[in-house]
Amino acid sequence: MSRPPLSPERVVDAASRVADAAGLAGVSMRSVGRELGVEAMSLYHHVASKDALLDGLADWIFVRIETPTAGRPWRAQMEARAHSARAVLAAHPWGLGLIESRRRPGPANLRHHDAVLGCLRAAGFPVALAAHAFSVLDAYVYGFVLTEVNLPFQPGEAAEDFVDGLGLVMAEHPHLAEMVAEQVVGRDYAYGDEFDYGLALVLDGLEARFASG
Known part of the structure; x- marks a missing residue:
């Protein structure tokens, strides 16, 4: 059976x-x-360098994160984006150190950033507050995922079992x-359950700052 032709996407x-x-x-x-079952040299016809490949991987992550829509309620859009980013980055934790580090951001990366700011600006956020909101939300989500994927629990181990040890x-x-x-103890605790509580605190703070003008 012949393989499908190579392409930058493949x-x-x-x-990934x-x-x-x-x-x-x-x-x-x-x-x-x-x-891919091919010689490395054949990839250079589709991706110019390893650095370009990493740029493509950053874009691959952004394609999978839900993009906010301007004109819809900003808080719900930011909440949905945060949940989407958490799910994607938890599934592909190598993306954590990559997605904000590229000097040549790709089209999906740029569209995503523009859409987040556009959603906040359409809701009436001043430019500075929109930038602050973007920063604090990403810091919260990325930091939470970094902690979540590095917890010292064994597969299937409950938090209560860990602290017993x-x-x-x-x-x-x-x-x-x-x-x-x-x-x-006795509460079926899971660290992941903290995500919504912390996200609500961040969004509450942004909402209060936005309302105060």
Whole structure:
């Protein structure tokens, strides 16, 4: 059976699979070529360099994050975008260090950033507050995902099982022990459940600042 022809899209898709399996450090023209079953040199007809491939991967992430729509309620749009970004970045954590680091942002990257600002500006946000909102929302989402994907839990391990393993150490830290006793023990606690509460705090703060003019 003949393989479909190479294209920039197929090369970037293959790079995303390599990154999912081996992290961003595992992405090279050679590893992507192996994923596609071709020689690395053949990729250069479609992607100019490894740097261009990383630009394409950043765009690949942005294509998958829900883009806000100007003219719709800004808070609901920002909330939906935050949930979408969390889901995409949790599924592809190699994107965390990549998506805001590219010196040559691609078309999906630029469209996404413009749409976020456009949604806020259409709602009446001044330019400065729109920029602050964009920054704080991304800082919250990216920081939450970074923590979430690096928690020291084993697959299937509950938070309560983890803190049980800390044993006497907890007794030496009374405020931490108090929080665990009240929030974790017997409550089927999951760190991911904190996301909506924290996001609401951020959006409440932005809403109050916006309303104050």
